Amino acid sequence: MQRESQITGTNFDFVDAMSGEEDFAIAFTANVMKLHGKSLDSASNREKYLALADLVRTFLSKRLADTEAAYRQEQKKQVYYLSLEFLPGRLLAANLLNLGLQQVCEQGLRRLNINLAELIDQEEDPALGNGGLGRLAACYLDSMASLGLAGHGCGIRYRYGLFEQRVTDGYQREFPDNWLKEGRNEWEYRRPEETMNVRFGGRVRTIANGKLHFIHENYQQISAVPYDIPIAGYQNEIVNTLRLWSAEVDVTYQACTFDRHGKGCINVIADKHATESLTDTLYPDDSVYEGKLLRLKQQYFLVSASLQSILRKHVVNKADLRLLPEKLSIHINDTHPSLAVAELMRLLLDEYGLGWAESWDITTRTISYTNHTVLPEALEKWPIDLFQTLLPRIYMIVQEINERFCRELWDMYPGDWQKIKAMAIIADGTVHMAALAIAGSHRVNGVSAIHTQILKQKTMSDFYQLTPQKFLNITNGVTHRRWMLLANPDLAQLICEAIGDRWIANPDELQHLLNFAHDNSFCCAMAKVKFANKLRLAKYIQAKYGIAIDTCSLIDSHIKRIHAYKRQSMNVLHIMDLYNRILDNPHADIVPRTFIFAGKAAPGYYKAKQTIKLIHALAEKINHDPLVKNRIKVVFLQNYNVSHAELIIPGSDVSEQIPTASMEACGTGNMKFMMNGAVTIGTLDGANIAIWEAVGDDNIFTFGLTADQVLAYYRNGGYNPWDIYHQDLRVKTVMEQLVNGFFPYPEEFRAHYDAFLNQGDHYFVLKDFAQYVEVQNKLANEFINTELWQKKCIANVAHSGIFAGDRAFAEYALSVWDLAERPPCLRQH
Ligand code: 9GP
Numbered sequence: 001m002q003r004e005s006q007i008t009g010t011n012f013d014f015v016d017a018m019s020g021e022e023d024f025a026i027a028f029t030a031n032v033m034k035l036h037g038k039s040l041d042s043a044s045n046r047e048k049y050l051a052l053a054d055l056v057r058t059f060l061s062k063r064l065a066d067t068e069a070a071y072r073q074e075q076k077k078q079v080y081y082l083s084l085e086f087l088p089g090r091l092l093a094a095n096l097l098n099l100g101l102q103q104v105c106e107q108g109l110r111r112l113n114i115n116l117a118e119l120i121d122q123e124e125d126p127a128l129g130n131g132g133l134g135r136l137a138a139c140y141l142d143s144m145a146s147l148g149l150a151g152h153g154c155g156i157r158y159r160y161g162l163f164e165q166r167v168t169d170g171y172q173r174e175f176p177d178n179w180l181k182e183g184r185n186e187w188e189y190r191r192p193e194e195t196m197n198v199r200f201g202g203r204v205r206t207i208a209n210g211k212l213h214f215i216h217e218n219y220q221q222i223s224a225v226p227y228d229i230p231i232a233g234y235q236n237e238i239v240n241t242l243r244l245w246s247a248e249v250d251v252t253y254q255a256c257t258f259d260r261h262g263k264g265c266i267n268v269i270a271d272k273h274a275t276e277s278l279t280d281t282l283y284p285d286d287s288v289y290e291g292k293l294l295r296l297k298q299q300y301f302l303v304s305a306s307l308q309s310i311l312r313k314h315v316v317n318k319a320d321l322r323l324l325p326e327k328l329s330i331h332i333n334d335t336h337p338s339l340a341v342a343e344l345m346r347l348l349l350d351e352y353g354l355g356w357a358e359s360w361d362i363t364t365r366t367i368s369y370t371n372h373t374v375l376p377e378a379l380e381k382w383p384i385d386l387f388q389t390l391l392p393r394i395y396m397i398v399q400e401i402n403e404r405f406c407r408e409l410w411d412m413y414p415g416d417w418q419k420i421k422a423m424a425i426i427a428d429g430t431v432h433m434a435a436l437a438i439a440g441s442h443r444v445n446g447v448s449a450i451h452t453q454i455l456k457q458k459t460m461s462d463f464y465q466l467t468p469q470k471f472l473n474i475t476n477g478v479t480h481r482r483w484m485l486l487a488n489p490d491l492a493q494l495i496c497e498a499i500g501d502r503w504i505a506n507p508d509e510l511q512h513l514l515n516f517a518h519d520n521s522f523c524c525a526m527a528k529v530k531f532a533n534k535l536r537l538a539k540y541i542q543a544k545y546g547i548a549i550d551t552c553s554l555i556d557s558h559i560k561r562i563h564a565y566k567r568q569s570m571n572v573l574h575i576m577d578l579y580n581r582i583l584d585n586p587h588a589d590i591v592p593r594t595f596i597f598a599g600k601a602a603p604g605y606y607k608a609k610q611t612i613k614l615i616h617a618l619a620e621k622i623n624h625d626p627l628v629k630n631r632i633k634v635v636f637l638q639n640y641n642v643s644h645a646e647l648i649i650p651g652s653d654v655s656e657q658i659p660t661a662s663m664e665a666c667g668t669g670n671m672k673f674m675m676n677g678a679v680t681i682g683t684l685d686g687a688n689i690a691i692w693e694a695v696g697d698d699n700i701f702t703f704g705l706t707a708d709q710v711l712a713y714y715r716n717g718g719y720n721p722w723d724i725y726h727q728d729l730r731v732k733t734v735m736e737q738l739v740n741g742f743f744p745y746p747e748e749f750r751a752h753y754d755a756f757l758n759q760g761d762h763y764f765v766l767k768d769f770a771q772y773v774e775v776q777n778k779l780a781n782e783f784i785n786t787e788l789w790q791k792k793c794i795a796n797v798a799h800s801g802i803f804a805g806d807r808a809f810a811e812y813a814l815s816v817w818d819l820a821e822r823p824p825c826l827r828q829h
Helices: 002-008 013-017 021-036 045-074 092-099 102-111 116-120 132-146 264-279 289-316 321-327 340-351 356-366 384-390 392-412 417-423 433-439 449-459 461-466 480-486 489-499 507-516 520-545 568-584 606-623 642-651 669-675 686-695 707-715 721-727 729-739 750-758 765-783 786-798 805-815
Strands: 078-082 151-156 161-168 171-177 196-200 203-209 211-217 220-232 239-248 328-333 367-370 381-383 430-432 443-446 471-473 554-559 593-598 632-637 654-657 679-683 701-703
Touching: 021 045, 021 102, 045 092, 045 102, 045 116, 045 220, 045 239, 078 132, 078 289, 092 102, 092 116, 092 132, 092 220, 092 480, 102 116, 132 151, 132 220, 132 239, 132 480, 132 805, 151 289, 171 606, 196 289, 203 392, 211 392, 220 264, 220 289, 239 264, 239 289, 264 289, 289 321, 289 328, 289 340, 289 381, 289 384, 321 328, 321 356, 328 340, 328 356, 340 356, 340 367, 340 392, 340 433, 356 367, 356 392, 381 384, 384 392, 384 430, 392 417, 392 433, 417 461, 430 433, 443 449, 449 461, 449 471, 449 686, 449 707, 480 489, 480 642, 480 669, 489 507, 489 520, 507 786, 507 805, 520 632, 520 642, 520 786, 554 642, 554 765, 568 593, 568 606, 568 632, 568 729, 568 765, 593 642, 606 632, 606 750, 642 669, 654 669, 669 679, 669 686, 669 786, 679 686, 679 765, 679 786, 701 765, 721 729, 721 750, 721 765, 729 750, 729 765, 750 765, 765 786
Parallel strands: 078 151, 078 328, 151 239, 328 367, 367 443, 443 471, 554 593, 554 654, 593 632, 654 679, 679 701
Antiparallel strands: 161 171, 196 220, 203 211, 220 239, 381 430
């Protein structure tokens, strides 16, 4: 009895006192009762999951408070990572791993006849991002905590995540992603006492009173309430935070003026909902004015709430504002939070009374910016009228920044209006957010060598010439803890048995695996692990879609956002060609393959949605054609998210990374596949190049135009795809099949046909097709040589250490944020 109360008490004694699985089982059982008023027998799996998460959170709470106190005491430099997107993935398994509780929890639950995996499966996978950008941000949070850096994420607590994708009759349909259906997330701490107020609209009155004062009037004020999600470091006792802001209106003191219909309070509540809708959804469609307005509003909301709270904390700690750049760094993750430059200026000038020169110096030394794409649609530009109406004071500041910046440019390049216009922050009736971010940052980085080179030589070449010292490359990295230890525990275990566990702290040590490339028993064990992962994936596909896949077949996965530049359509054309070979010769010697696709198309992106339809139409034909004799299977996994990636990646043999060269800034899926021993088929773009350099020609299949060639074609007006159509019968056949009734609705894929042939094949699909088919054939022939293939897999895992997020993050710490050292482990205090 005494033991029971010690474990279930409201204090944290049990966190230290809990010594084994029995204690864990007792604490868990008690927590089910406490949380749900139910005994274990009558609780559902979801309720058990919530009780477990709550218990684990208790462990996090203590460490969170300790970490914060230690940072304060040591006056650690803080990093704030501002991002409109975070894709953290499910947190239960990650937290158990990082807290070192995995085993005790698994065994404790087993005593109660509960399977931990079933509870893990109950967790929502928050879709607070579109893809690579948001996932990278989450990987970096993991690295910051694991390296003991005081780094925190700042984002938006979207009430609904990116839509839930369902496919009906081959068509993507979007449904609200109601990840907070219980009203709260089990990991978060709501912190209403740290609410910030963000102002929109109104007008600014200027009073000259010795000094200029700017009075913002008639604005709409929205409360930003922070919710903190703890981010645990890997077995180092450190817990940082991901702070997500939510728009909320407290109506408690709002008088209801009843009209003659008696609707007073109804109106107040309706207004509340309208205002709170600001943080309802991730990236609303911005093709219409309302969408643009909402998106800009979200960006300012995040930036303003975050910076206000960061400065307040700094000042409360009695730190001098002039020391801001020494005490903290503010990082702009992609162009979306660029308003941070102007907002920091506003706070320093208007709220804290500093002068312009001093504020600008502080701002530019505090802020840094990562660019994640050269695609024009992501380098945002806001129409002046929209910007000025929504953010009048911020617009004045941007104008002033622009004027001073253009004057500097004028001094540098007198008379070169062309150049000055190209670099101006305000030009052609729009505010250029990338220009604002570059002007206001002391560091600007690209995310792979080639991407940075393109930024320097093309997209941002004028800025690079002006301030070359600002620009640097930091190739992305991903957390090997989630992508190996969690997603592929058997592989992790096997590696530990072979080379020890030092690679977990230092992934470069994976290189030692090269010594095992000729070790038969290791190769066999690795093949077994892969097979088990393929089986796990096959079971999922069978259960979910009723499709039986051959686990001995070559599993080739193409999983990412659906976008023309990522060229899922080229993969489809190759599968059509393979199928045509079978139709031509039913006995053709085809290496059995399973092609897996997963990814969401932006709701307004017709062609991407038609690519999903095309994949389904092809699957429908091939999967049911007796001639194929199961040699090819095509599967589309719906509603792609982090959890699906954790299932697909370890079970894949081949990683499809085939963007049009020059367009994929980096890619991170390519790294995750590599870590799990999948071999890349890819173009020379983004991090594919770094993978190629790391593994060498024998362990990757590269093909296609280089970035330089693609860019040269663009400069010279493209190429004529009809030439290829006429020269290559395979191309002609697959093109005609798009529109000749091969698929049930002949006109369905006309847009694809036109894009390939009549609109110049902007993404060079037909241009790269022949080489793609050639390396696909080569790859398949090498796959059946199992010994050779196994060596490739080992080489990929062995060379993946440089793609660990910790390496990337250490580079940021050193070259961007100027962080001195990692804090000593809190336990040693
Ligand atoms: O498209 C890039 C992708 O290549 C990169 O790996 C990822 C992380 O750096 O960012 C993506 N960019 C975006 O999602 C939007 O800029």
